[in-house]
Amino acid sequence: MQSTSDEVLIGRIANGDRLAMQVLYARHHVRVFRFVVRLVRDESTAEDLISEVFLEVWRQAGRFEGRSAVSTWMLAIARFKALSALRRRPDEEFNDESAAAVEDDADDPETALEKKDKSTLIRECLAGLSAQHREIVDLVYYHDKSVEEVAAIVGIPESTVKTRMFYARKRLAELLKAAGIERGWP
């Protein structure tokens, strides 16, 4: 049985259909939450924000123009909300990397590598990227967004999407090298 498309759900939501809203929420809330929590690094804030995101979807459904996928539209709203929340926090800059990229402050890279497997270290370094790099890595690798869709969500040219992703990966390689993993790239 074919499930109702997101576009149809949005049409129903614009009609005030709460059931359609529940279906859309059930379908997307986890991914939107994860996208936001990766940006703001705080679950409680992320929960507040996704409530705002879906309320915005409820309000704006009648204006959805279908130029992009519904999930792309929602991630763009989520991003806007997350960045607004980050701006209210003076201690968090969008371009700052986490100091806790590799948490074993006392250990040198070799010791850290011995203690943790490679997968764990890669995930720690992914978490340690700046928010700007985290968001593009997540949009591409986790949310399966194309170059065009990332450009629409982030509001940058497609060429910039490609170079930003390249530099995010390059930065990841540098963090991994500092953690004792030499990947031979770039």
Place this chain on the structure above:
Amino acid sequence: MNVVSKEERLEIEELLPWHATGTLSRRDAERVSQALAGDSELARSYELVREELAETIHLNETLGAPSARVMEKLFAAIDAEEARAPRRRHALDLTRRISDFLSQFTPRTLAWSAAVGAFAILAQAAIIAGVMLREDGSPAGPKLANATSHGSFAVVRFVPQATADEITKFLGAYKATLVEGPLKSSAGLYRLRLAESQLPPTEADRIIRQMQEKESRIVGFIAPASE
């Protein structure tokens, strides 16, 4: 063996993450596949991309999900909005129905651009049909029934290839208006008002036959309907 030039390698290198997730266009995907087959350095780089992809998914999947509190909060906010401004929603309901109707006939992008032009005409039809809000601001349900109960009617299903523009022209040429749909009893069927006055059955049949025969590029099915 490395057969890809330095410039091309950099270009391909930038596309590898999207190649790994399968979100490249067919043309770019083929280009990347060919480059990977002929360049061991790129192939090695692609393995790193796949590693990053796997770990990013793993990382995100361990982030958990929001609590049930979020949904409760959301629907409480929605209830509060509806209690505050129910009228806006009913007005929106009409525009949405028209947009939904239009979007069924064309590829999505074409539908949305065509909908802009067609909207004004269909909105006018909707006003004629009396589905706008009453002056006192109460919902328009009963008025819709009154407004559509006089005249001569047909049920129609448009062919999927018909564009919004063609349908709009078709409606204009016959001075017909769409008053209801899609009908619950059958997906894709719409109620069409042929005339605001009650036509003799032979005249209504003639118009319907003409629509069926001459407008087959737009009309897939049409039959007389009672008031």
